[in-house]
Amino acid sequence: MKNPKIPKPTIKRLAMYYRCLENKKSMGLQKTSSKELAESLHIKASQIRKDLSYFGEFGKRGVGYDIDKLQSSIKTILGLNKKWNVAVIGVGNLGSAIANYTGLEKNGFFIKAGFDKDKTKIGTQISAGVLVYDMKDISKVCTEKNIEIAILTVPAEVAQKVADQLVKTGIKGILNFAPTSLTLPENIAVENVDFTISLKALTYDIVSNNDIYEIED
Amino acid sequence: MKNPKIPKPTIKRLAMYYRCLENKKSMGLQKTSSKELAESLHIKASQIRKDLSYFGEFGKRGVGYDIDKLQSSIKTILGLNKKWNVAVIGVGNLGSAIANYTGLEKNGFFIKAGFDKDKTKIGTQISAGVLVYDMKDISKVCTEKNIEIAILTVPAEVAQKVADQLVKTGIKGILNFAPTSLTLPENIAVENVDFTISLKALTYDIVSNNDIYEIED
Known part of the structure; x- marks a missing residue:
């Protein structure tokens, strides 16, 4: 950036x-x-x-x-010659899928904690040996575990609030899956992942491919 | 393209x-x-x-x-002024998360089928009212349901084989979550979504931010 x-x-x-x-x-x-x-x-x-x-x-x-x-x-x-401590914020299907993706550790990304507000998830394991903590303990747990990267899979409505809390814990970057733009300090890196944007780029390709076939072929 | x-x-x-x-x-x-x-x-x-x-x-x-x-x-x-029939291939955590994403229908993307080879998943619902079919019936079901877009969340090792089957059903585009590059005919649109690439772009930002701070500030 x-x-x-x-x-x-x-x-x-x-x-x-x-x-x-x-x-x-x-x-x-x-x-x-x-x-x-x-x-x-x-x-x-x-x-x-x-x-x-x-x-x-x-x-x-x-x-x-x-x-x-x-x-x-x-x-x-790319900064991959070190290990990165990662937390997954929001332990739904998407958060679980990401936390259990086998390619993470190979690339130096180590999931150290999950967070959710759902009481039935707190205390369970998001992946082997990694606990889900109460969302309200984000600040304490992220600081303790020296979390550097947060993967944000919470609903759009709460994403900014959670991001603000994360910034205060000294986090360095956020991988944002919430379908909203986050306002963050300049020194916090952010990457937005929105697969509906990829779907729209796909339909653009489909539609424009077809147009061109009709006109040129 | x-x-x-x-x-x-x-x-x-x-x-x-x-x-x-x-x-x-x-x-x-x-x-x-x-x-x-x-x-x-x-x-x-x-x-x-x-x-x-x-x-x-x-x-x-x-x-x-x-x-x-x-x-x-x-x-x-963007080609969003029509409804798109979509199938999710691979009903794991990721496939389930995507199929249940509330933003899909709002944008014109309608999940019409899920596919998996796991016998315990076949016949269950991937999302409300949408069935999981046997992977080996891809050809028949995709043709019947006029599937135009496939969301591919299968392991990398089988992604190309599944993509080849999809192409034969007359599909128009693939949103590929499998961490591998697919070889497809020119007229098939493809978008690759690999969140580890986004993670690496994030760590690049973190590392280069820090470098620049050390040099310039």
Whole structure:
């Protein structure tokens, strides 16, 4: 957010490259190229080279990338070379699905607590060995457990209020699933995830694909 | 996808404007401006004007936008002026969370079927009045129910195989939650939702915020 030179889509693609390199490594590969990455990810090789060029020189022309080295560089750029303490706020179906997603720990994200206001959920486990706490203890528990990232899956109506409480606990970032824009201090990072926006981008593609077929084909 | 002139982030922001206009309407407002929208959404007014300019002239300088008219235009652009028949493939926590999201029908997305291979889930309801079918009946049920959009929440290992089956049923688009890139025919729209990529974009922001504070402040 603070570095205006690097577009947000570049950062999201870096995360995609990281995952793709992980896959290639697990297949026993040691070298790859922008062309191979491009084929795996269905984007242009020139886009990949441009994205990486923001951060330095990674491969050699005609030789390609050393998978380990490139992955390690992207890991550092994305802040994935440390462990992150994460809390899930709102333990419904979505919060439970996220807390039990097997890819989290592999990427350095460790769920340390869940929070809900539903008395029947408090004291249960949101994932193996991780307790659900009372929403009203957010401040105390997040501070104690040194929570750095909150995954917010509460209803839109209460999202800002909960976010304000989280900010006071010294949290560094919020992954916001609540369908509302949060107002946060400049130094708090926020990413909004709204799958209905992705659904609308999908229907746009469907509709505009069809229009173009009618006009041009 | 087919219209190279309109960037994907513009489309996603259109969906955000749509939601924001909906909120303003529910507050009883009739007029708004790029400045007001910008303040609600924490983006630049010039960005909003630029995004809308791809699609024509919507407001008058100094007068602003008629909320109803602008919303109706965006609705048409995004393909939301029709009802979409949707199936959820994979009825775990995530699939259930999505199927029961109250914002879907409001936006024209109607869940018509769930699919799972787990025998204990088949025949149960994924949401009120909507049945879970056997994964092996995808082809028959999707064709019968005229499913246009599939929300894919199956494990990465089987995602491509399931997507191939869906393509044969005449589906138009896939919202893919499986953490893998799908290879699909050109005329099938696809949107990938991977919240770990959003988490990584978040940690990038956190880390780069901190770096910049150390260097510049």
